[in-house]
Amino acid sequence: MVTTTGISDRYRIETKQLDMPPRLLLGPGPANVNPRVLSAMSISPVGHLDPTYLALMDEIRDLLRYAWQTENELTISVSGTGTAAMEATLANAVEPGDVVLVGVKGYFGNRLVDMAGRYGGDVRTMTKPWGQVFSLEEIKTNLENHKPAILALVHAETSTGACQPLEGVADLCHQHGCLLIVDTVTSLGGVPLYIDEWGIDLAYSCSQKGLGCPPGASPFTMSSRAVEKLNNRPKPVPNWYLDMTLLAKYWGEQRVYHHTAPINSNYALRESLRIVAEEGLEQRWNRHQQNAEMLWSGLAELGLSCHVDREHRLPTLTTVRIPDGVDGKAIARKLLTEYNIEIAGGLGELGGKVWRIGLMGYNSRPENVLLLLDALEKVIK
Amino acid sequence: MVTTTGISDRYRIETKQLDMPPRLLLGPGPANVNPRVLSAMSISPVGHLDPTYLALMDEIRDLLRYAWQTENELTISVSGTGTAAMEATLANAVEPGDVVLVGVKGYFGNRLVDMAGRYGGDVRTMTKPWGQVFSLEEIKTNLENHKPAILALVHAETSTGACQPLEGVADLCHQHGCLLIVDTVTSLGGVPLYIDEWGIDLAYSCSQKGLGCPPGASPFTMSSRAVEKLNNRPKPVPNWYLDMTLLAKYWGEQRVYHHTAPINSNYALRESLRIVAEEGLEQRWNRHQQNAEMLWSGLAELGLSCHVDREHRLPTLTTVRIPDGVDGKAIARKLLTEYNIEIAGGLGELGGKVWRIGLMGYNSRPENVLLLLDALEKVIK
Numbered sequence: 001m002v003t004t005t006g007i008s009d010r011y012r013i014e015t016k017q018l019d020m021p022p023r024l025l026l027g028p029g030p031a032n033v034n035p036r037v038l039s040a041m042s043i044s045p046v047g048h049l050d051p052t053y054l055a056l057m058d059e060i061r062d063l064l065r066y067a068w069q070t071e072n073e074l075t076i077s078v079s080g081t082g083t084a085a086m087e088a089t090l091a092n093a094v095e096p097g098d099v100v101l102v103g104v105k106g107y108f109g110n111r112l113v114d115m116a117g118r119y120g121g122d123v124r125t126m127t128k129p130w131g132q133v134f135s136l137e138e139i140k141t142n143l144e145n146h147k148p149a150i151l152a153l154v155h156a157e158t159s160t161g162a163c164q165p166l167e168g169v170a171d172l173c174h175q176h177g178c179l180l181i182v183d184t185v186t187s188l189g190g191v192p193l194y195i196d197e198w199g200i201d202l203a204y205s206c207s208q209k210g211l212g213c214p215p216g217a218s219p220f221t222m223s224s225r226a227v228e229k230l231n232n233r234p235k236p237v238p239n240w241y242l243d244m245t246l247l248a249k250y251w252g253e254q255r256v257y258h259h260t261a262p263i264n265s266n267y268a269l270r271e272s273l274r275i276v277a278e279e280g281l282e283q284r285w286n287r288h289q290q291n292a293e294m295l296w297s298g299l300a301e302l303g304l305s306c307h308v309d310r311e312h313r314l315p316t317l318t319t320v321r322i323p324d325g326v327d328g329k330a331i332a333r334k335l336l337t338e339y340n341i342e343i344a345g346g347l348g349e350l351g352g353k354v355w356r357i358g359l360m361g362y363n364s365r366p367e368n369v370l371l372l373l374d375a376l377e378k379v380i381k
Numbered sequence: 382m383v384t385t386t387g388i389s390d391r392y393r394i395e396t397k398q399l400d401m402p403p404r405l406l407l408g409p410g411p412a413n414v415n416p417r418v419l420s421a422m423s424i425s426p427v428g429h430l431d432p433t434y435l436a437l438m439d440e441i442r443d444l445l446r447y448a449w450q451t452e453n454e455l456t457i458s459v460s461g462t463g464t465a466a467m468e469a470t471l472a473n474a475v476e477p478g479d480v481v482l483v484g485v486k487g488y489f490g491n492r493l494v495d496m497a498g499r500y501g502g503d504v505r506t507m508t509k510p511w512g513q514v515f516s517l518e519e520i521k522t523n524l525e526n527h528k529p530a531i532l533a534l535v536h537a538e539t540s541t542g543a544c545q546p547l548e549g550v551a552d553l554c555h556q557h558g559c560l561l562i563v564d565t566v567t568s569l570g571g572v573p574l575y576i577d578e579w580g581i582d583l584a585y586s587c588s589q590k591g592l593g594c595p596p597g598a599s600p601f602t603m604s605s606r607a608v609e610k611l612n613n614r615p616k617p618v619p620n621w622y623l624d625m626t627l628l629a630k631y632w633g634e635q636r637v638y639h640h641t642a643p644i645n646s647n648y649a650l651r652e653s654l655r656i657v658a659e660e661g662l663e664q665r666w667n668r669h670q671q672n673a674e675m676l677w678s679g680l681a682e683l684g685l686s687c688h689v690d691r692e693h694r695l696p697t698l699t700t701v702r703i704p705d706g707v708d709g710k711a712i713a714r715k716l717l718t719e720y721n722i723e724i725a726g727g728l729g730e731l732g733g734k735v736w737r738i739g740l741m742g743y744n745s746r747p748e749n750v751l752l753l754l755d756a757l758e759k760v761i762k
Contacts, residue, residue, distance in 0.1 A: 042423035083640035216643035259464035
């Protein structure tokens with residue numbers, strides 16, 4: 001018997017069996033997931049050094065390479081949610097004193113600024129009104145002015161619904177000896193994206209949007225150019241959990257223990273990536289585009305307008321202007337409480353001005369568009 | 382239609398339906414989990430700002446307070462595995478230049494040294510042979526010599542199986558104006574542990590050992606004394622994802638969005654903590670102790686000896702000396718391939734010298750002890 005005197009029962013609270021409401025998640029993520037993914041997630045865990053788990057890690061790496069269209073050796077899932085993968089990117093790319101140029105045209109650009117600063121970057125910004133994107137000419141001018149070691153851009157701004165064109169950007173960066181970081185949190189699995197063809201050096205994403213998986217294990221990839229910078233650091237990465245010099249030894253052939261991975265989250269991620277490979281990127285990107293266009297037409301019929309120009313509108317995330325005199329929060333609350341449908345309000349500068357509607361991964365289906373438009377019409381009236 | 386030219390199918394690999402082997406996980410974790418936990422984990426996710434999810438966060442906080450025996454306001458689950466919670470502890474506690482005294486008597490003491498150094502700590506160590514623990518007198522002397530701002534100790538060393546007595550340590554620390562960090566990764570939920578009564582200022586743990594949950598969301602707690610130090614920092618915490626000044630606003634009444642939490646991992650964590658509360662700490666700690674004693678007796682009958690003195694032996698993790706002339710790795714491999722039982726070898730200094738056998742959470746059951754002893758006898762012969 002062990003000594004157990006003095007145990008307090010103050011927080012030994014009684015709780016009910018978990019019974020979450022059947023939400024249709026049409027906000028900026030998480031989105032609902034294919035039941036196959038939840039089924040894989042609930043398989044009993046094996047050890048993080050079990051040969052069967054190591055084989056699964058290899059499959060995740062390859063399937064991520066397909067989804068991202070890259071041959072990068074260092075393509076892994078980070079053991080945390082998308083923000084952890086974002087932090088991993090900055091922690092491993094930014095060295096103290098590096099000039100880091102960040103394109104800010106929404107909330108997540110600002111987050112890049114904050115994080116890059118915490119890793120000692122000499123952070124410069126170029127800005128655009130929220131909902132717009134940078135032209136190649138603007139990027140060129142800023143690269144020439146700031147001569148950064150790193151340019152960080154958000155491909156799909158989850159706060160604005162705008163898609164930043166990336167073709168040609170890396171060529172400019174590499175001419176200036178600069179690495180290109182791209183946030184693909186709301187594009188991977190839903191929007192055309194070619195890591196290698198576009199020359200992107202570091203990218204991160206999440207599992208719970210275009211990939212159609214619960215949050216918990218998050219895609220990360222790094223080119224050999226970025227690995228070279230990492231290997232030449234005079235001091236260790238100032239973040240042990242996300243240090244890619246250590247993680248590369250666990251994901252690579254050496255299989256050196258680093259930390260206990262979120263086993264079940266990786267079961268789920270594998271299944272969601274498997275579904276991406278079965279469907280194929282071409283069909284998947286077209287499906288997202290078609291369902292988004294169906295949404296945009298329906299919104300127009302309701303007299304609602306989109307915040308982003310058609311040309312740069314993301315199929316995964318649509319920002320809809322809240323009409324004058326309408327209480328946007330009340331509408332979203334009604335959708336949730338009366339119809340179990342989640343949409344989100346604006347973030348930061350767009351707070352109170354837009355709703356954010358996501359059609360991502362498994363949720364990008366015509367029946368969800370129909371239901372949302374119908375419910376929206378009812379609650380707005 | 383979107384432009385989809387140039388998609389490469391090189392990594393569009395064909396994979397089979399996920400079919401993991403039915404392992405009995407008797408290593409240092411992860412351990413198997415109650416089916417109730419897997420069932421909760423596979424419930425469809427809701428949003429991270431859904432009122433029902435916010436209520437679940439409150440339940441997790443209270444149930445963690447019970448498991449840890451603390452009233453700390455800042456008691457949360459970190460969105461990553463145990464090492465993320467460890468990193469969160471050091472990132473938020475250690476300021477550049479702080480003298481950090483670390484008790485090193487195993488692998489995870491060394492990890493504390495590495496991490497504390499990355500956050501700018503002036504790291505000092507006190508050491509003991511792996512498998513032993515520090516006396517109160519030794520701790521007192523080292524506190525007087527080093528005058529640290531922080532003392533970090535591992536309660537349950539997963540690499541050695543030794544349990545560090547903690548009563549009286551915090552009093553010494555606080556007399557010297559020093560905070561006490563304790564690693565409770567292999568003790569929470571299996572070994573007597575009283576955060577408040579023992580005066581511990583910061584503690585972290587994992588979900589996949591004594592709590593009986595898959596890895597993915599990890600316990601963290603911080604006393605008001607530690608929060609005060611955090612709030613007096615002149616500069617932001619150099620880790621955005623794990624910055625408790627931001628996380629406190631998401632877990633607290635303000636509910637400010639920080640990152641998308643691993644929703645399903647927290648469903649699972651809640652269920653595992655609920656099971657802890659149902660069983661009660663007294664019964665749970667006694668169960669772990671009794672099954673460990675059954676294991677120790679059985680090992681002695683097989684002629685095997687434990688590495689740690691009886692007095693300081695952990696019930697959750699036992700290190701067994703590999704007899705001379707026995708290939709420890711081969712034995713572990715045979716247990717895995719012939720009987721689907723996972724045990725682990727030694728880490729670091731104890732590599733090749735011991736096996737590590739875990740009886741944790743749901744797996745601490747007499748039938749598992751019987752089966753392991755029987756299988757071990759067969760493969761050793």
